Amino acid sequence: MNPLSVRVRDLHVEYEVFTERRAGLRQRMVTGKGSGRRVVHALKGVSFDVRKGDAVGVIGSNGSGKSTALLALAGLLPPTSGEILVAAEPKLLGVGAALIGGATGLRNIRLGCLALGMTSEELDDRIEEIVAFTELGEAIERPLKTYSSGMRARLHFAISTAVQPEILLIDEALAVGDRAFRQKSRERIENMLANAGTLMLVSHSMEEITRLCNRGIWIEKGVLRADGPVKDVIAEYTAASNATP
């Protein structure tokens, strides 16, 4: 068996949301609490192991906690309790990645790479290659806010994989790309997996998951429902979602 790369034990994530207007001071003093405040229990004790070379497809219905799990694994959302152990710093590739909308694509690539810890010197050496990978052409000089979601995905994929990550987490970011981009990103991911990398992929495309992943994890309402070979987990998930339309 390959060595472990991620271990998650009894992971809980809760956060507070304000569903309505915050309670006024008077009401708080009378009732002792705000009215519209609700605690969302997004993950309720999830545990799993992932090994080097594993590609794990994470499936589940909307709002099941998949994205929360990836955010927590990327260290971007603090868990309420539980343990996350990793072999390397995971990198998250999400659709909502925000940089500076008014700045050009090129400047956003620079910022993103610096945010991930590259030095200016490394960046100067690599920038041409990163820009070439995006295949955005002249659009690279246009402000990021004028980009389509597919163009943003190209940009962010190029940033996140500029330094080959050992653990890559992808949240729906490939689906918005066109055929050529999906092909290209798949090659890069397969290359990473062959080098003992680890992939966790959230997607609603069972085809994409089957093609890239060897293992499946099904999360429903914050609880792990199934964990095993990708075909079995998908079959279980599909059967369940057909049964309860």
Added chain:
Amino acid sequence: MEHEADTDDSASALRPLVTDVSARQYIRSVWARRDFAFALPFEELRTSHLDTFLGNIWHLGNPMFTAGVYYMIFGVFLGANKGIDNYIVWLIIGVFSYQLTSATILGGASSIASRQGLMRSFRFPRAIVPISSTIGKLLSYGFQLGVIAVAAFASGVAPSRRWLLLPAVLLVHTAFNLGGAFIAARLNDGFRDVQQLIPFVLRLAQYMSGVMFSIDRILGRKGWVDTLVLMNPMVSIIDFYRWMILGTPVRPGPAVLSVFLAGAVLVFGFRFFVAAEHRYGKP
């Protein structure tokens, strides 16, 4: 769910994703991202005023109009200029340097909320957020220092060797501002109402800092009140700038104290901010 892998040897090679780091390690990780901390405000500055008609001129226009208003009220109508040589330069030194402090603290307060998207996309030490916002304010202050220099020349002030001390004065000033930005950032992340209150605190402090009129006007009531007023580091920091450019005197005791206080605010602010590191970025 059973995990037979609990006895797996390779588990010992794993490390916790979130660890408590020492202040030294934390500072090292911030230093490693210094290029990012500088690039962020540069890009912001480049794009922030692109859509207003006069563009980047507003970085200068805003403080100059403010100084103009104060000149009208305090210089012309209230006679605060009596007994102060070269009141215009004296005033703009006070206004610009106090505005740097208030803009930095306010910017720090809103920085965590306004960088939510960035923090949900990339993992980096969160102190970078208030630090880069502080650097951004310093960048526009650089232009304002140029305006002060031009105004000083125009009014017949001769260059002096004292000007060489500018980096030291800037260092003390920035230490105080950054400490304030750290404190405001954490407070505002806990209670969003803080952002509404800070402007009033800053405005009150402005009248207590000798910006538009000499601090002597509020001294001489009671001994301990005077002591408190003079302990405000901004009084001495503004005096440092005026001493450098205009040669006006600095009160030695409060001046030394202000250097220590600025350092203390920075150290406390940094620790206070970092203690809640894992909370920033929650939805």
